[in-house]
Amino acid sequence: MSSFMHLVRPNVLAPAVSSQNTGPISVKIHSSALLTMLEIVSKQVLNNKRVLGSLLGYRNEDGLLIEIRDAFMVPINENGDSITIDEPIHKSIYQLYKKSHPKEMVLGWFGSSNKIDDNTSLIHDFYSKGVDRAYPHPAIYLNIEYLNEQGQIISPKIMTYIGANIGQRSGTTNVSIGWKTTTINNSYIFTPVPNEIINNTISEKIAFNKFTKQNITNNTSVSSEVSNLSHLEEQLNNLQENIKIMIKFIESTNEQDRSKDENIDLIRQLSNSILNKPQLLTNPENLTKLFNDHNQDVIMIEYLTKAIKDQIELSSRLTAAAEAGKDTRQM
Amino acid sequence: MTIDTINISSSVLLSLLRHTSEHYPQLYSGALVGFEDESLIDITNVFPFPYPDQYEGGSFKSRSGSQYQKDLLENYKKLGYGIEFQGWFQSTISGNFITQQLIEALAQQQLINSNIFILIHDMSSLNQEVNLKAIRLSQGFMKTYQDGKWKSKDLENNKISYINIFSELNLVISNQKLVDLYLSSINKPIQENFENLNLLSNQNSTFQLLDSLNSQIDSFNYDQNNFNYYQRQYQKENSKIQQWKQQRKLENLERQKKGEKELDTEEWKQIFKLPSEPSRLNNLLCSQSIDIFADDIIKQCDEELKKSLIIERKLQA
Numbered sequence: 001m002s003s004f005m006h007l008v009r010p011n012v013l014a015p016a017v018s019s020q021n022t023g024p025i026s027v028k029i030h031s032s033a034l035l036t037m038l039e040i041v042s043k044q045v046l047n048n049k050r051v052l053g054s055l056l057g058y059r060n061e062d063g064l065l066i067e068i069r070d071a072f073m074v075p076i077n078e079n080g081d082s083i084t085i086d087e088p089i090h091k092s093i094y095q096l097y098k099k100s101h102p103k104e105m106v107l108g109w110f111g112s113s114n115k116i117d118d119n120t121s122l123i124h125d126f127y128s129k130g131v132d133r134a135y136p137h138p139a140i141y142l143n144i145e146y147l148n149e150q151g152q153i154i155s156p157k158i159m160t161y162i163g164a165n166i167g168q169r170s171g172t173t174n175v176s177i178g179w180k181t182t183t184i185n186n187s188y189i190f191t192p193v194p195n196e197i198i199n200n201t202i203s204e205k206i207a208f209n210k211f212t213k214q215n216i217t218n219n220t221s222v223s224s225e226v227s228n229l230s231h232l233e234e235q236l237n238n239l240q241e242n243i244k245i246m247i248k249f250i251e252s253t254n255e256q257d258r259s260k261d262e263n264i265d266l267i268r269q270l271s272n273s274i275l276n277k278p279q280l281l282t283n284p285e286n287l288t289k290l291f292n293d294h295n296q297d298v299i300m301i302e303y304l305t306k307a308i309k310d311q312i313e314l315s316s317r318l319t320a321a322a323e324a325g326k327d328t329r330q331m
Numbered sequence: 332m333t334i335d336t337i338n339i340s341s342s343v344l345l346s347l348l349r350h351t352s353e354h355y356p357q358l359y360s361g362a363l364v365g366f367e368d369e370s371l372i373d374i375t376n377v378f379p380f381p382y383p384d385q386y387e388g389g390s391f392k393s394r395s396g397s398q399y400q401k402d403l404l405e406n407y408k409k410l411g412y413g414i415e416f417q418g419w420f421q422s423t424i425s426g427n428f429i430t431q432q433l434i435e436a437l438a439q440q441q442l443i444n445s446n447i448f449i450l451i452h453d454m455s456s457l458n459q460e461v462n463l464k465a466i467r468l469s470q471g472f473m474k475t476y477q478d479g480k481w482k483s484k485d486l487e488n489n490k491i492s493y494i495n496i497f498s499e500l501n502l503v504i505s506n507q508k509l510v511d512l513y514l515s516s517i518n519k520p521i522q523e524n525f526e527n528l529n530l531l532s533n534q535n536s537t538f539q540l541l542d543s544l545n546s547q548i549d550s551f552n553y554d555q556n557n558f559n560y561y562q563r564q565y566q567k568e569n570s571k572i573q574q575w576k577q578q579r580k581l582e583n584l585e586r587q588k589k590g591e592k593e594l595d596t597e598e599w600k601q602i603f604k605l606p607s608e609p610s611r612l613n614n615l616l617c618s619q620s621i622d623i624f625a626d627d628i629i630k631q632c633d634e635e636l637k638k639s640l641i642i643e644r645k646l647q648a
Contacts, residue, residue, distance in 0.1 A: 030345075030349065031345055032342055032345030032346040032348075032349050034513075035340075035341050035342035035345060035506075035510050035513075036342040036346065038342075038507065038509045038510045038513055039340060039342055039375075039507050039509075039510065041509060042507040042508065042509045042510075045508075045509065069349075070346065072410075073410050074410075075409070075410055075411065086409075089406060089409050089410065092402075092406050093403075093406050093407070096399070096402055096403050096406060099381040099399065100361075100378070100379050100380060100381040100399075146509060146512070153512070154512075155512045155513055155515065155516035156509060156512060156513045156516075199345075200349055200352075200353065201348065201349055201352035201353055201458075202352070202457075202458040202459075202526075203348040203349075203351075203352040203457065203458070203461050204345050204348050204349050204352070206460060206461050207341075207344055207345060207348055207461055208345065211341055211504070211506070211514055212514050212515075212517055232459075232460075232527055232528075232634050232637070232638075235525060235527060235528055236528070239525065239528060284646070287646070288646060291639070291642070291643070291646070294639070295636065295639050295643075298632050298635050298636055298639070299632075299636070301537070301541070301628065301632055302628075302629055302632040302633070302636075305544070305625045305628045305629055305632070306625070306629065308544070308548070308621065308625055309621075309622060309625040309626075309629075312493070312551075312618050312621050312622060312625075315555070315618075316492055316493060316614075316618055319483060319558070319611075319614075320483055320486070320487060320492070322562070323482075323483030323484065323487075323608065324483065324484070324487060326565070
């Protein structure tokens with residue numbers, strides 16, 4: 001986890017950035033987008049060539065909150081200090097993506113490298129200008145670092161940057177970007193901005209938790225099965241586990257620890273949640289009756305549903321038997 | 332031989348879940364692309380269709396849907412992925428996904444490539460659990476489909492009943508090594524949601540399921556009425572034929588006595604016509620749908636009873 005202190009806000013020159021917006025920028029990365037990027041970057045591990053792609057998602061009105069929701073790869077051709085980005089592909093994939101995600105836009109780009117070099121600026125410049133790119137908003141650069149200084153593979157570190165233009169516009173070179181040779185500014189200063197990995201829906205959370213758990217318990221496993229697992233059973237187990245931990249903690253604390261503020265707080269919270277009982281609990285007889293009635297209802301529903309299931313099966317078998325009988329009768 | 336293991340990458344799974352869950356209660360579908368290995372199908376990308384579905388399977392045969400699918404696939408091929416269309420996903424509620432349109436579209440694709448499949452995201456317990464299954468139409472069903480008659484005899488010959496319309500495939504989630512590395516570096520699991528430990532957490536969805544079950548039973552009965560009508564007609568005609576045969580027999584006995592030539596006993600075939608059996612396809616689909624609804628309702632009731640028992644024990648303690 002990296003922590004950030006925004007003493008100086010990156011000074012970004014982009015038409016949509018108003019000078020009043022001085023709040024810090026925060027980036028939210030959907031876990032699905034992150035895993036997509038990691039998969040794309042995996043290609044780089046094999047042939048050690050730069051791989052990059054476009055970031056897609058939302059940006060709120062003042063441009064301070066950025067949500068990266070998806071990403072796709074864009075082919076490039078890197079040759080020394082020149083780099084060609086396949087703009088037509090970026091454009092057509094983005095246009096197609098836009099059809100099914102009309103509210104999303106290009107936010108910037110992602111890549112994987114362990115240093116920021118001239119080409120980083122070139123690519124950033126490409127994403128900062130022109131239609132179907134981040135313009136008129138400042139582009140985001142997301143870097144996935146998976147190699148340490150010794151060139152060993154480490155667990156990927158995700159950093160997000162916002163690039164600020166520095167120096168004169170005359171920093172021009174004849175580098176082709178896209179298909180055209182344009183005037184480009186390759187002097188950017190990259191300021192890290194904080195990011196956070198999120199799962200938007202509970203379904204994603206359930207799946208993501210499963211991935212991580214599977215990963216911890218069985219580190220060599222590549223596969224895991226999500227379907228057909230009673231989630232309730234698992235949650236009950238989790239709950240039991242939590243209670244066990246709690247009891248163990250309470251039992252293990254000694255006299256001195258008991259008077260610690262945080263532990264007293266914990267006791268207070270626990271006793272509050274036990275004492276805070278609904279009105280119904282004051283009348284146990286009534287409650288028991290309601291409770292039993294409810295159970296009877298559920299059993300009734302279950303019983304009737306089973307009856308329907310049987311009827312369907314019976315109907316299917318009877319029809320088959322009746323129709324099979326017809327042929328012989330005719331003969 | 333068909334390939335019965337589907338390998339789906341974790342990013343595809345998350346993207347798919349996000350798309351379907353975010354748009355709930357709207358239904359969505361899309362294309363799953365990837366490549367075929369010797370023993371498994373690898374799904375590397377997912378493309379949701381631009382518009383929600385009015386009913387399950389609605390986008391599969393629409394012109395805009397298939398054009399979109401084609402365009403995206405062409406563009407992704409340019410990225411150097413050797414990917415092909417492998418199947419679809421469809422979000423649904425319990426047994427609702429069994430529609431004529433979905434079956435028809437799937438059957439046509441399976442005729443072209445027998446490995447095509449469909450991934451069903453059942454959202455009936457949305458926010459409580461993730462319910463996914465990969466299925467394709469069974470071989471027996473495909474044979475009957477190609478004959479196209481759907482008579483009881485055809486079903487019998489191909490050993491098809493509503494239970495085995497589909498064959499279920501193994502669904503495996505796999506990660507790239509880099510993803511594994513990343514996942515194992517997260518030491519803080521996301522806060523669990525204990526919502527489904529609430530006694531009544533299934534209440535709304537059980538309601539909804541019962542409702543849908545009712546309307547499926549209505550369509551089942553509609554079809555069954557037609558079938559019953561056919562059976563009655565058949566019986567009526569059949570008894571007429573038997574009568575006729577009886578009469579002719581007597582007539583022939585008469586003639587025999589008189590030494591006259593016997594009349595043809597097979598002549599009834601020109602006089603009477605037995606009604607032919609209507610297609611059993613609708614009945615199959617409705618039955619399967621009802622069966623799935625019933626299973627899901629029973630499952631939810633079971634869960635609720637399980638929770639009830641726990642509470643009951645606490646009440647008595």
